[in-house]
Each structure stands twice: as structure tokens, then as C-alpha cells.
Amino acid sequence: MSQEFVIRGGRVVDAEGERTADVLIRNDVVVEVGVGLAAPVELDGSGCLVLPGLVDLHAHLREPGHEEAETIETGARAAALGGYTALVAMPNTEPPVDSAAIAGHVLGLGREAPCDVHTAGAITVGRHGETLAPLGEMWEAGVRVFTDDGNCVADSRVMRRAIEYALALPGAVVAQHCEDPALVEGGHMHEGAWSSRLGVPGRPGFAEDVIVARDIALARATGGRVHFLHISTAAAVEMVRQAKAEGVRVTAEATPHHLALTDEMCATWDPAFKVNPPLRPETDVDGVRRGLLDGTVDAVATDHAPHPPEEKDQPFAEAPPGMLGLETALAVVITELVATGLMDMETVVRRFSFAPAAIAGLSRHGRPIRAGEPANLCVVDVDATWEVDPVGLASRARNTPWAGRKLTGRVRHTILEGEPVVVDGEARR
């Protein structure tokens, strides 16, 4: 790890703008950013953008309990290949991360991984939505994001107590999976024109809206922080926009799939397109895109959710929800929003790195690229096109909705704490 190298010939992009510069790294620190820098080891940055390492607020790594789908190691490798230097693992493992002991176990496994692995903790014991989990003990263990993700905390009283209790834990945030369980029970796709035609029980968009509306009210009343996971409806985005204008302490993330795919994809009957919250119609996709562009949606998060083929290769209704995301997220956003001229790369850096690092309280990530900062970087060829081949992904699972799609933007190198963990698109460990 104690080495010196230079990323040569790239254009550095962070919140301070874009400039042509080499980046000299020694040990785990950026020591100099400037032109004509030299070092014994060089990484080729020509034709590339050098970005702060990406931060994923929302990744299901499945360990412990479902190592047949993903492990912390394989998930972290997928993350590194996707340009991520940090991620927050979701707590819906078996057993769930609802105690400091299990959080410590996950963090321990993450220490060897080629990505900085953090874990979220459950809000309630067993993620059952009834009794508060020991949030303080998990906070002491380093947990900052609390969520029952996969499940919505439906009980208003429990949610109120969680938000209030977390006020005493500096940097802690309560994150909600916004789908009213009573309204989505038995549903497998967005309720609307397509579900009606296909005869598939639906999960209505207003199931998200009612929870977002309620939790905004709870955040306003308590003064606490709430983060909305994978926001997916235009109405929910608009409510968050108004709440933020009012000063309510809410943040939101959106996934690449909700920014780019519609519920029409379910007509293929391919369970790769089954996800919760479900893919929505064009009007919602537009609303989420607008929210991401104007900052109402703070962050892009993957909701990377691996499932083994034997579980996904079933009839639509019987397959579990979820799709892979870590290796494709940046490319999807570059393809859909940057290459089309809707978003610039500085905004990409804010949504993929600065904002998620701030929301999760990760002080070594989401930093500007300048001397003295931690060397967590990714180097991206934004013009490279590639076709997604599920078999070629580093994730243990294959359930990508982007199979066969041509995407623009490919990660060339990823630098984690000064160590090149991905070089020329290949994972080093």
C-alpha cells in the first residue's frame, strides 16, 4: 500500500470544476494535483475523467446468510469495478444487522474488501417494524444509516420514535423504504396501464406517496432527519422538493433503473425487471429525473440486489424483486443523462460521491481532489462504449436488467485509500 504513483493525462472533475491535471498519490493521500507530474509508477488517465471515488448508499451484499447470491468480497469487487470506493450495505441479511455484534461482523468482513464497506443497521428488531433495535449500540459500532429496507416501517408511532431517538446520535439518519405494505401486498409490478393489461396485481405509486407524505410530517414535527430510499414517483419527488424548501431535514436517493426504465419492460415477463419499488411509467421517470437534475434527489444509489439464477428464473410473480446495479450505475447515468446533454459531470460527482458521502457521514469519501485529501478516486473513460454481459460481471449473481444493452462510460481505474484496486478495468484483488 505504501507506494507512490501518478494518474497521468486525465481531466480532474470535482465540485471545483474540471481541469486537465495529473494526480500524484503517495500512501493513502493525494499529494499533488497539477500538470507534468511524474512518479515511478504511472496509471494512464488519457481520455479519461478523474473523479472522487463513488459512494453507494444502498447495496445488498447478502452476507451473512445468502452467500449463494453475493458475498461482501464479491459485492465489494463489483463495486470497485463500478468506480465505487465506499458503500453502505443493507441490513436485510440473515440474521439481519439489528445489533452491534452483527454490524461488527459485517464491518470486519468488509475490512479485507476492495471497497470501503459500511453497514446500515435495522431500525427495528428483526426488521419486523415493531420494537426499536439498539440504535445507540450500533451507532457506537460505527453505524450511521438505519433502515428496515426491503420492509417499510409502516407503524407511524414506531417511525416517529426512531426519528426522535436518532436525534441523540450525531450523524445518524433514519432511511425509509417507502411503500405502504397494505397497499402493495401481493403486488409484483407498478399498478397502472401495463399491470392492468398483463393481469398482474400491482403496487401503486401512491403507496410510496402516502409514506413520503407521512414521514415528511414526522421529520417536520420532530426536527429529525429522514432519508428516502429509492424514490420512484413524480409526486413523492415533488413533496420532497417542497419539504426541503421549507427546511425539513429530508434527503432522497434514486436508482439508475428508476431513472431509465419503465414498467413496460415487465411485458417481457423477464423477472430481471422485477424490483421494489417497481419500475414506473414515463411520467414518474421524468419526475425522478427532474428531481435528480435540480438536486431534490440528492444521490444516485444502486439498490444492488443480487439473486441467484434459480430464484430469478421463475414465473414473474414467483421471482424475488431486485436487480444488480454496482457495475452499471455510473454508465447508465452517463448514457441516459450525460451523453444526452441533460447533466454535466460535476453534477454526476455531486450525486454519486459528495452527497451520498455526506448523507452517510463518510468523512474520507466525497472529497475534492486536491493535496492532502484521502486518495479515493475513480478514473472513467466517459466515451467508451460496452455491452453488458451478465456472465462477465464480477457479482456472483446475473440478474441485471441491462443485459445486452450498449452503455457509454467505463471505469478504467479505481483507487481505494491510495491502492489501485482496479487497473485498466481489471480488479486487482
Place this chain on the structure above:
Amino acid sequence: MKHLLGIADLDRTELDGLLDTASHFLEVTQREIAKVPALRGRTVASVFYEDSTRTRLSFEGAAKRLSADTLTFSMSTSSVSKGESLRDTAKTIEAMGVDAMVVRHSSAGAPHRVANWVEASVINAGDGGHEHPTQALVDAFTLRNHRGPSIDGVHVGIVGDIRHSRVARSNVLALTMLGARVTLIAPPTLLPPSLDGWPVSAVSNLDDVLGDLDVVYLLRIQRERVGGRGPGELFPTLREYTARFGLTAERAARLRPDVLVMHPGPMNRGVEIAHEAADGPASLVTEQVANGVAVRMAVLYRLLGAGGEE
């Protein structure tokens, strides 16, 4: 045609072709020796993940009258109870040498998945709340025989749980493709959440449109939709349903004499249909069943016989 997965995949020419072929086979089924050698040496497997008597018997009868061999797979006696996946089951059945698989499954789209996994032709015999194409062909065929050759402009009212009904979805597509006018009649909770793109109108009061209908098509009411327990509840009581949407003896008596009454079966007598209507002269219920064999012969023949793309 390689598969019959839904009416949504058919065009008008294919639909007319199937109905014309069914007319020919209806004549065959009425012969003294009601059997032709068209599919001798071919094997048709029925793969039923849901209980069914009439559809399965109808398909197997159709296959036998075409001299095809039949295999039957039913969930209760199968390795599904041992945890085998649909994909493995489909591959296993195909490996036994079948040319067509007739698939019924409680999950919408399951036959479409099977069609991706196997080389055999796949016929959808009902997938969840999605489609039941052969039922719609039977109904269109039956209606055509009474009002045909064209059913253009015939006003069909489909009454009942449209929301969960694969029969309704396939019939809306088939009947409107043939030019019929379709009105859906149900309480709002039993209508699909969206009718965007459906070439139909919808009302929630049967008596408002009853006098304007040429055909009253009643759907079976599933008892688990009733009552206030759990997410299935969509209307308060069977009695209230019958009073507002049932074809009661009183409503049947008000129908014009030329109005036809249809039901895909099995019927809940006294709920969606009174026995006076089910057994009355306007009822086509038995004829629908009788036509089922001829229509399914036509489907098998088109997919596997000289009418197919073999």
C-alpha cells in the same frame, strides 16, 4: 404460428383462420367416428399447475380426436411438491418427446417463460389474471355461430370480476378485434386499475346498460374476494353482489328474447347467475363447452399440423 400465448399476439387474419378451422373441426366432432389422423405420431402434454377439469379434458379430448398422443402432468402428483422449478419441469417433460405443451399456471406470464425455455409449441391454457386465449376463441366461435358470420357491432356486456379475470382480458381482445362492442360491468373495485388502451367502455350499474346488450357474459365470482378480511376483499357480501350485478331471474325476464347469455363456467348458481338464466333458452353455456373441443382441435392443428410452420 409457433405458440398460442395470448390473443394479444394474434392479428385478425390469424384469429379468423383459427375460427374457420374450428368450424371444420366442429363438423368432425359431430361425425359418428369423431376422429381424424391429422396429428398421428405427435405428442401433446398438458402441464397444469392449477386445478382444472373442463379445460384439461377439452384439450386432451381435442388431441385424441386428432390422433395425437397425450401426456398429463398435474401438480398434485408431480415433483413440484418435491421442489422442482417450472423450468426444470418443462425441460423434463420436453425431454420425453413432446411437440406441444398446454400450460396452465397461477402466475401471469408463466407460459411465456416456458416458451423461452423449450423448443416445443406452448399453448396458454390460462395464466394467472392475464389471458385464457382458447376460452376467448371458444366464446368468439360460439357467438359467431349464433350471430355470424360477422359479429361486428354486437354489444357484449362482460359482468363480474374483470380485474382478476383472464377470461375477460382475452375476450376483450378477441371480441373487439372481431368488431364487437364490449362494455365491462362491475363495481369499481372489480375493474382493472387502469383501462388505458382498452377499446371498451365500463359502467358500474348493470341495470343502466342491460336493455342495450345483445349478449350478457357473466364471470364467475370467486368467493375469496368477498368480505372484510385481508387484502382480497373487494365487495361487501355475495348477496349485495347478486342484487347489484347478478343475472337474477327478474333481470333475465326483462331481457329481449334474442339476447344471449354466456358464462365460461364453472357457474356459481344463485350468485352471478340464477338457474332460470343458466338453463333458459337464451343460455349458450353448454354449447360453449361443446365448442371447446373443436376450437382446441383447431389450435393444435394450426400449431402442429399442416397449418403450422413445421
